[in-house]
Amino acid sequence: MIVLKIKYHTLILTGILVTLLFLSPLVIPVYWVILLSEILIMGLMAVSFNLLLGYAGLLSFGQGAFFGLGAYTAALMLQAGYENLFLIFLAGILVAMLAALIVGFFSVRLDEIFFAMITLAFGMMFFSIAHNWRDVTGGSDGLPVFNLPNLQLFGLDLTFYSPISMYYLIFTTVLIALFLLWLVVHSPFGLILKATRENKQRVSFVGGNVRKLRIVAFTISGAFTGLAGVLFCLFNNMATPEFMHWSFSTKPIIMAIIGGTGSFFGPLFGAGIFFVLEQIIIRYTENWMFFLGIILVPVVLFFPQGVFGTLQNRFFKQRSK
Amino acid sequence: MSTGDVLQIKNLGHSYGKFKVIEDISLSIGKGEMSALIGPNGAGKTTFYNAISGKFPPTRGKVFLNGNDITGLPSYRVVDKGMCRSFQITNIFNDLSVIENVFSPLIIQQNKHFKLYGNIFNDQQINEKAMQTLEQVGLTDRADQVVANLAYGDKRLVEMAIVLAREPSVVLLDEPTAGMNPEETENMINLIKKLAKNSGTTFFITEHDMKVVFSLAEKIYVLHQGHLLACGNPQEIRANEQVQEAYLGRKVHA
Numbered sequence: 001m002i003v004l005k006i007k008y009h010t011l012i013l014t015g016i017l018v019t020l021l022f023l024s025p026l027v028i029p030v031y032w033v034i035l036l037s038e039i040l041i042m043g044l045m046a047v048s049f050n051l052l053l054g055y056a057g058l059l060s061f062g063q064g065a066f067f068g069l070g071a072y073t074a075a076l077m078l079q080a081g082y083e084n085l086f087l088i089f090l091a092g093i094l095v096a097m098l099a100a101l102i103v104g105f106f107s108v109r110l111d112e113i114f115f116a117m118i119t120l121a122f123g124m125m126f127f128s129i130a131h132n133w134r135d136v137t138g139g140s141d142g143l144p145v146f147n148l149p150n151l152q153l154f155g156l157d158l159t160f161y162s163p164i165s166m167y168y169l170i171f172t173t174v175l176i177a178l179f180l181l182w183l184v185v186h187s188p189f190g191l192i193l194k195a196t197r198e199n200k201q202r203v204s205f206v207g208g209n210v211r212k213l214r215i216v217a218f219t220i221s222g223a224f225t226g227l228a229g230v231l232f233c234l235f236n237n238m239a240t241p242e243f244m245h246w247s248f249s250t251k252p253i254i255m256a257i258i259g260g261t262g263s264f265f266g267p268l269f270g271a272g273i274f275f276v277l278e279q280i281i282i283r284y285t286e287n288w289m290f291f292l293g294i295i296l297v298p299v300v301l302f303f304p305q306g307v308f309g310t311l312q313n314r315f316f317k318q319r320s321k
Numbered sequence: 322m323s324t325g326d327v328l329q330i331k332n333l334g335h336s337y338g339k340f341k342v343i344e345d346i347s348l349s350i351g352k353g354e355m356s357a358l359i360g361p362n363g364a365g366k367t368t369f370y371n372a373i374s375g376k377f378p379p380t381r382g383k384v385f386l387n388g389n390d391i392t393g394l395p396s397y398r399v400v401d402k403g404m405c406r407s408f409q410i411t412n413i414f415n416d417l418s419v420i421e422n423v424f425s426p427l428i429i430q431q432n433k434h435f436k437l438y439g440n441i442f443n444d445q446q447i448n449e450k451a452m453q454t455l456e457q458v459g460l461t462d463r464a465d466q467v468v469a470n471l472a473y474g475d476k477r478l479v480e481m482a483i484v485l486a487r488e489p490s491v492v493l494l495d496e497p498t499a500g501m502n503p504e505e506t507e508n509m510i511n512l513i514k515k516l517a518k519n520s521g522t523t524f525f526i527t528e529h530d531m532k533v534v535f536s537l538a539e540k541i542y543v544l545h546q547g548h549l550l551a552c553g554n555p556q557e558i559r560a561n562e563q564v565q566e567a568y569l570g571r572k573v574h575a
């Protein structure tokens with residue numbers, strides 16, 4: 001029953017983008033393939049984050065915790081000798097999902113700055129655990145990963161030791177994850193979620209349990225963030241406590257704001273802009289953060305809908321929500 | 322309690338801290354009735370609505386809806402039990418389109434609000450019901466417009482549509498004509514009359530505008546300094562000396 005009403009131009013643009021991403025490793029240098037891998041992973045994290053900010057109006061400052069939980073789950077399983085890719089994906093998603101369910105349960109009754117602060121506090125709790133529980137997490141050194149999972153599919157035995165094969169693993173996984181998130185955003189649940197962003201009292205006064213709706217949104221967001229964390233662990237051969245630090249949690253926020261929180265793909269583009277700019281700027285200066293600030297200020301001031309959101313509105317005159 | 326009573330309130334009282342706003346209000350509203358709660362600004366009408374609709378639990382007293390005790394239930398449960406309300410200050414989904422505003426209660430009514438796939442615009446049942454609801458309030462031609470861009474009177478109609486969409490057995494309207502110009506006010510009165518006549522729904526409205534109330538309500542409750550001062554049909558209320566003294570004052574003698 002998944003009949004979807006997709007706007008014509010969205011379909012074409014998505015098609016072009018997917019084709020470009022699919023073909024790009026054949027033409028661009030390996031260095032950029034690696035960068036593109038990172039963009040896709042962080043893009044998935046940013047889009048998952050934006051389910052909360054853009055659609056539910058909730059600014060989560062603790063997304064790093066779920067990313068880190070996904071990454072540590074993958075690292076621990078690989079160290080324990082599990083090599084089944086699906087099993088690792090599943091475990092990473094479940095662990096992050098469960099944590100998000102618990103954090104969400106306590107957090108979603110709050111709004112705005114209070115919600116941001118409580119998610120920040122939970123995030124830092126997870127960071128402390130990862131940082132201090134040396135026996136399990138390796139402490140500040142993190143957990144290295146020496147062997148990667150493999151995948152038996154259609155009689156093929158796939159491994160991911162080359163950057164190109166790793167890229168295709170990431171590309172495929174992110175594509176599927178984004179499609180699922182896209183379904184969620186356009187579902188009846190997605191509409192009600194936007195309604196809670198617009199006016200949670202009204203939702204409650206037409207019979208919706210706002211708290212439950214938000215918990216579900218938070219859990220879904222956490223699950224996909226966990227998946228991004230699993231991918232990053234495989235990509236990076238490492239799970240480190242930094243993933244859970246609050247400063248890491250600001251990355252999806254910055255990406256979503258640069259790209260635009262009002263459109264589904266905005267945060268993905270924000271991730272792209274973030275990394276490409278970083279690459280260009282660190283060639284000339286070490287003060288990347290300074291220039292990031294210089295870029296963020298005008299974006300926030302003059303492109304409240306983000307770069308992607310503004311372009312989309314300009315050229316397609318469609319509503320950005 | 323007679324069998325026809327849909328809404329029954331017993332000794333309801335509410336205080337904000339030590340400040341008693343309403344006290345000892347008891348009333349019974351029969352099925353399909355059109356009643357109004359009147360009182361000057363600050364009399365406690367909105368507080369009364371908030372206390373019976375689940376915005377906050379009343380400090381004292383009981384509320385029964387269709388025989389069920391709904392005292393202190395959260396608003397979403399009260400709605401499930403069949404009572405839905407509007408607000409004095411328009412309370413709608415500003416950045417959504419008119420039809421999306423109406424989809425929201427319908428999705429919840431049909432228990433599809435946790436459905437994670439499928440596009441609502443392809444759900445024929447919900448689309449039909451949404452369009453029917455918009456037709457009731459006369460907004461079909463604006464279905465695709467973003468609510469934020471509508472005129473004030475139309476926004477109030479959107480709120481009416483949201484309230485009606487769930488087909489509640491009791492509709493509470495808190496000053497439905499508040500802030501409206503004379504033309505919009507008249508449209509709203511006619512709309513409420515039409516809805517009450519056709520649907521068999523029980524309407525309970527608050528108003529401070531006497532003209533609106535007398536032209537609309539079959540039964541009027543007068544709230545004065547937090548107490549029910551009188552209740553009766555429009556003629557009785559007009560004739561009631563206590564009411565004239567306390568509230569209607571010169572207006573009626575003129």
Ligand SMILES: Nc1ncnc2c1ncn2[C@@H]1O[C@H](COP(=O)(O)OP(=O)(O)O)[C@@H](O)[C@H]1O
Binds near residue numbers: 342366
């Ligand atoms: N949340 C609140 N906290 C404290 N006092 C309130 C609150 N809401 C209303 N009041 C006071 O209660 C009284 C009744 O207000 P209200 O119920 O809004 O009256 P009405 O709707 O009849 O104009 C007023 O004196 C008002 O100032």
Ligand SMILES: [Mg+2]
Binds near residue numbers: 366367368409496
């Ligand atoms: Mg009021």
